[in-house]
Amino acid sequence: MNEVVVNIRCEIIEEMKEHALQEFPNECCGMLSGKEDLIDGISRCTNQRSSPTEFSVSPPELFQFFRSLRKQGRDFLGIYHSHPEGNPAPSRRDEEEFNYPDASYWIVSLNNGLASVRCFEWGRAGFAEVPYTVRERSDVAVVLSPE
Numbered sequence: 450m451n452e453v454v455v456n457i458r459c460e461i462i463e464e465m466k467e468h469a470l471q472e473f474p475n476e477c478c479g480m481l482s483g484k485e486d487l488i489d490g491i492s493r494c495t496n497q498r499s500s501p502t503e504f505s506v507s508p509p510e511l512f513q514f515f516r517s518l519r520k521q522g523r524d525f526l527g528i529y530h531s532h533p534e535g536n537p538a539p540s541r542r543d544e545e546e547f548n549y550p551d552a553s554y555w556i557v558s559l560n561n562g563l564a565s566v567r568c569f570e571w572g573r574a575g576f577a578e579v580p581y582t583v584r585e586r587s588d589v590a591v592v593l594s595p596e
């Protein structure tokens with residue numbers, strides 16, 4: 450198991466799931482932000498491909514996202530999208546189109562109306578699933594490990 454654990458606020462996980470369910474049957478996508486190693490911000494973006502099997506973040510929204518991060522002194526920490534058909538891992542197309550090797554890569558997979566969230570990081574062998582820690586507001590942490 451990877452030593453580096455990604456930290457994320459529980460409400461960000463909930464928001465990603467909700468976004469994925471709302472965009473069904475198409476893929477949703479968006480950007481994650483925070484400070485240091487805690488993801489506590491989410492920006493829903495438009496999937497300009499409006500597709501159930503692929504996504505592309507609208508460039509003007511991407512520009513807006515990075516500009517607001519700069520203004521607020523926050524960091525870009527991740528990108529997410531959904532797999533409405535249920536595949537829980539990055540697709541071949543996801544690998545080919547991946548542009549942010551330093552950011553965490555989140556996939557919300559849907560299965561009969563249930564959403565589950567997995568986190569991946571880019572390494573020498575391509576994407577690898579990594580564990581993440583969900584931080585409650587009270588800072589009680591729940592560690593979710595990949596299967």
Ligand SMILES: [Zn+2]
Pocket residue numbers: 503530531532539540543
């Ligand atoms: Zn994908």
